[in-house]
Amino acid sequence: MKRYVLNGSLLFCCLFLWNCNPADSRSEEIPVASEELMAEGEADSAGAYVVEEQDTTLQPVQEITLHAIGNTLEEIAYKEDTLEVEAEVLVNLTFINEGVDMPMMHNVVFTAPDKYKQVAMAAAEVGASGNYVPETPAVIAASPMALPGQTVELEFISPSKPGAYNYVCTYPDHWHRMHGVLLVK
Ligand SMILES: [Cu+2]
Numbered sequence: 566m567k568r569y570v571l572n573g574s575l576l577f578c579c580l581f582l583w584n585c586n587p588a589d590s591r592s593e594e595i596p597v598a599s600e601e602l603m604a605e606g607e608a609d610s611a612g613a614y615v616v617e618e619q620d621t622t623l624q625p626v627q628e629i630t631l632h633a634i635g636n637t638l639e640e641i642a643y644k645e646d647t648l649e650v651e652a653e654v655l656v657n658l659t660f661i662n663e664g665v666d667m668p669m670m671h672n673v674v675f676t677a678p679d680k681y682k683q684v685a686m687a688a689a690e691v692g693a694s695g696n697y698v699p700e701t702p703a704v705i706a707a708s709p710m711a712l713p714g715q716t717v718e719l720e721f722i723s724p725s726k727p728g729a730y731n732y733v734c735t736y737p738d739h740w741h742r743m744h745g746v747l748l749v750k
Pocket residue numbers: 669670671672734735736739743
């Protein structure tokens with residue numbers, strides 16, 4: 566009787582395991598198989614993509630640097646009054662604010678030709694809440710505001726049409742002394 570009970574519980578265990586196993590192995594096998602398929606697919610497409618990128622899609626990047634100098638309203642200026650870039654390239658601008666005291670905060674806003682004053686006027690109305698950058702087609706690209714001693718970076722695509730564009734600091738009353746020419750060649 567005792568053995569019968571033992572056998573019975575063994576049988577129950579076997580049945581229990583047999584019932585569980587098929588479900589367990591199914592749920593494990595399917596994701597493994599699909600992961601393998603995905604891994605193979607990615608390896609193939611990734612390999613092909615790298616080769617194509619080297620041949621056709623390497624975009625030229627032009628690095629330029631601009632400094633803001635001066636520590637009073639009468640002194641402030643962009644150290645570089647002209648910047649030169651090729652047409653339709655990715656430009657990586659590093660903007661260094663060498664000012665010391667707090668009111669000497671500056672940005673760089675690139676504008677359509679001869680629109681820097683108009684953009685600066687509109688920026689004053691936008692104010693600090695709009696980061697002193699108005700929403701107008703005359704704005705090509707705008708950096709964040711650089712506090713005294715700060716360096717900020719800006720990436721943008723240069724205009725496709727060659728010409729003399731402008732850049733300006735749109736912090737209130739800075740545009741008089743802080744503007745320059747972006748020559749697109
Ligand atoms: Cu400024």
